[in-house]
Amino acid sequence: MRLKTKTIKIHDVQLTDSREGEKISQGVLYLYAHDLITHLQQDERIKSCKLELAKPGESVRILPVKDVIEPRAKETGDLFPGVDGELGEAGEGTTIILSGCAVVTTGSIVGFQEGIIDMSGPLTDYTPFSHLNNIVLILEKNDGVDPHEHEEVVRVAGIKAAHYIGKIGRGVIPENIEELEWKSIPEKAIEFPQLPKVAYVYLCMAQGLLHNTFFYGQNAQNITPGLISPLEVIDGAIVSGNCVSPGSKNTTYHHQNNAVLKELLNQHGKEINLMGVILSPLSTMLAQKYRNAVQAVKMAKFLGAEGALVSQEGFGNPTTDLMLICRELEESGIKTVIISNEDAGVDGYSESLPDGTKEADAIVSTGNSNATIRLPAMDRVIGDLKAIERVTGGFVGSIQENGELLVEVHGIMGGHNLLGDTYLSAVEK
16 A cells, blocks of 8 residues: 655635635645635535634634544545545545645534634644634534534535645645555564564544544444554544544544654654554443454454554543553553543542553553633634533633633643644653
8 A cells, every 4th residue: 555645835825716816826825715615505404604714823713613624635536535525445646735724614513512723822832723724614504404414514514625625736846745655464564573563543433422433434333443554544534523522532633644643653663563553433332342442452463563552532431442452452461552631620639530440551641631721812703602601621601701711621622632633741740
């Protein structure tokens, strides 16, 4: 499997008033909003679609944020298989990446677990999304569209927009070209015999109730743990479809730019021999948690793994999946590191994890999600400020009399994300 990526760095986004003006020139993306909106409104479930730009340093707040997607496209053919365009294998061919910008979806709230992005102020120290040129879609559904369908409308619109914008990069000279190869398991087993063999167990939300992930367009509720290629992850095979806690949910952007996977690939052939990625769904059913743990660990053993890294998504009962897999891996002789956030209460003294096992003795923490932060008022709000009273991390009374917001880190989009693209951690004192 071979994948070539062509990365075009976007330093600014501007709107143009004609189709002919849509282009990328000297790092500036010129976007014709009319055509993009017309393209999205082919979905008859969309009542209205508006577009606004939010740039780093501006006094702008976006709320409630549903998903963030990096614009990408294939040089020929379709990206985001199973979601937009024809269903084909991801991880092959040439992919165009527009880095430095993102599509952000907002509008009336779908579920209570949606988040906030500020483009300036103290929140910028918590999330990478404050540092991107954001193309914000404000989407409103037609009457009669239920919450699950509402989530689908917004999810698909965001992907279609990112795909549409990514295609503007066709023919543009990129700043960086990278060629990636993923070999067969027999080849990999003998490639670096002196290095420890490592597996990455990639947990993804699959709980229903607006808590889902899509793999090639298939709801992860309907899959069992499976061996996938890192190149598929990079190439849009995994799409977010959940309204789980905004601080710890994996947006589509997080999947596209999985920082844990990037570092594992960076260390491949140097410190480790990365044997494979095991995608494992997070279920609400205890029997299914056990079943998935057995299957995921079995695959790690088939790969001959001597070490494993397990990343969680969300908080609460997904910690049980994390601990079950950790225990099974360790009991199989596979040294394991896990990544989790903590819910230690606003004072930091509460029990931080809802589950545990003595085998979990190597934990990377992405910080206390209950820690509170005071955010200044912004000159412009895209979306609905009152939604803060209904989202995770917010509460009735979050909006202060002087316009400031008082929220938990939980409510910040990507505030304590578990795929490595975060600024928070914890140290033992």
